[in-house]
Amino acid sequence: MDKNPGQPLLALDRVETFYGPLQALRGVSLTVAEGAITAILGNNGAGKSTLLSTILGVLDGQPRQGSIEFDGLAIDGMATEKIVRAGISYVPEGRRLFPELSVSQNLTVGGYIRRDRAATRRTLEQVYEFFPLLSERLSQPAGTLSGGEQQMLAIARALMNGPRLLLLDEPSLGLAPILVRQVFDIIQGIRDEGVTILLVEQNARMALSIADEGLVLENGSVVIQGPAADLIDNDEVEALYMGVQTRSPQSGSGT
Numbered sequence: 001m002d003k004n005p006g007q008p009l010l011a012l013d014r015v016e017t018f019y020g021p022l023q024a025l026r027g028v029s030l031t032v033a034e035g036a037i038t039a040i041l042g043n044n045g046a047g048k049s050t051l052l053s054t055i056l057g058v059l060d061g062q063p064r065q066g067s068i069e070f071d072g073l074a075i076d077g078m079a080t081e082k083i084v085r086a087g088i089s090y091v092p093e094g095r096r097l098f099p100e101l102s103v104s105q106n107l108t109v110g111g112y113i114r115r116d117r118a119a120t121r122r123t124l125e126q127v128y129e130f131f132p133l134l135s136e137r138l139s140q141p142a143g144t145l146s147g148g149e150q151q152m153l154a155i156a157r158a159l160m161n162g163p164r165l166l167l168l169d170e171p172s173l174g175l176a177p178i179l180v181r182q183v184f185d186i187i188q189g190i191r192d193e194g195v196t197i198l199l200v201e202q203n204a205r206m207a208l209s210i211a212d213e214g215l216v217l218e219n220g221s222v223v224i225q226g227p228a229a230d231l232i233d234n235d236e237v238e239a240l241y242m243g244v245q246t247r248s249p250q251s252g253s254g255t
C-alpha cells in the first residue's frame with residue numbers, strides 16, 4: 001500500500017473554508033507524508049473537523065481558495081464519492097454507525113464503494129485479524145456494542161474501502177483511558193500496515209505519542225508544526241494542550 005514512504009501523499013496549499021460569513025480555515029498549508037501519522041491538535045472550535053470535512057469535500061461551501069492534492073491528483077472541488085474512490089476514508093467524530101444494523105452489515109456498508117469483490121473479501125479477512133472481537137460479534141446490532149467496540153467498528157468500517165489515507169476525527173472521545181490506549185495501538189498497527197493517517201485529537205499527549213508529525217490549529221490557522229517528538233517537548237504545546245482536558249474522557253458511552 002505504501003508506494004512512496006516519506007513523500008507527500010496529501011498536500012494542502014493556502015486552503016480557506018467558510019461557513020457563510022464565518023471563516024473556519026485561514027490559509028492552511030500542510031503536507032501529510034506517505035506512511036506517517038500526522039496529528040492535528042487544537043482547542044474546541046479551532047477548525048480541526050472542518051479541516052477533515054474540507055479534505056473530503058463534504059461541505060457545501062467548498063474551499064474558496066487554495067488547493068488540495070492527493071497523490072498528485074487535485075481533489076478540491078471533487079465530489080466526495082470520487083475522493084473516497086481515490087483512496088481516502090473517514091472515521092467521523094462520534095462514530096456515526098448504523099446502530100440497528102449488525103456489525104457485519106456496518107462493515108458491508110463501509111465497502112460499498114468498491115467494485116472489486118475479491119479485494120473486499122481480502123480486506124474483510126484483514127479487518128477480522130485486526131479486530132478479532134468484532135469477528136465474534138458479526139450478527140450483533142452495532143448499537144449494542146460498548147463505546148470502545150463501537151470505535152473499533154467505526155475504524156474497521158472505514159478500512160473496508162481499502163484506503164491509502166485514513167482521516168480520524170477524535171477517536172478517543174468518550175472512551176475510558178484503557179480503551180483510548182487500545183484504540184491508539186490499533187491506529188499505530190494500521191499505519192504499520194502501510195495506511196497513512198491524519199488524526200484529529202484533543203488528547204494531545206496520546207496523539208503525539210504515536211504521531212510522526214504534529215500541527216496545532218488555532219482559530220483556523222496553523223500556528224505550530226513539526227516533528228511530533230519536538231511538539232511533545234514544546235512548552236507552548238505543553239501549556240496549551242497537555243495540562244487540561246477540555247472534555248472528560250469518561251463522558252459519553254465510555255465503556
Ligand code: ATP
Nearest residue numbers: 019022024042043044045046047048049050051202
Ligand atoms: P471541536 O473539537 O469542538 O469539534 P474543531 O476544532 O473541530 O472543534 P470545527 O468544528 O471545525 O472545530 O469548527 C471551526 C469553526 O467553524 C467554529 O467556529 C465552529 O463554530 C464553526 N462551524 C463548524 N461547523 C459549522 C457549521 N456547520 N456551520 C457553521 N459554523 C460551523
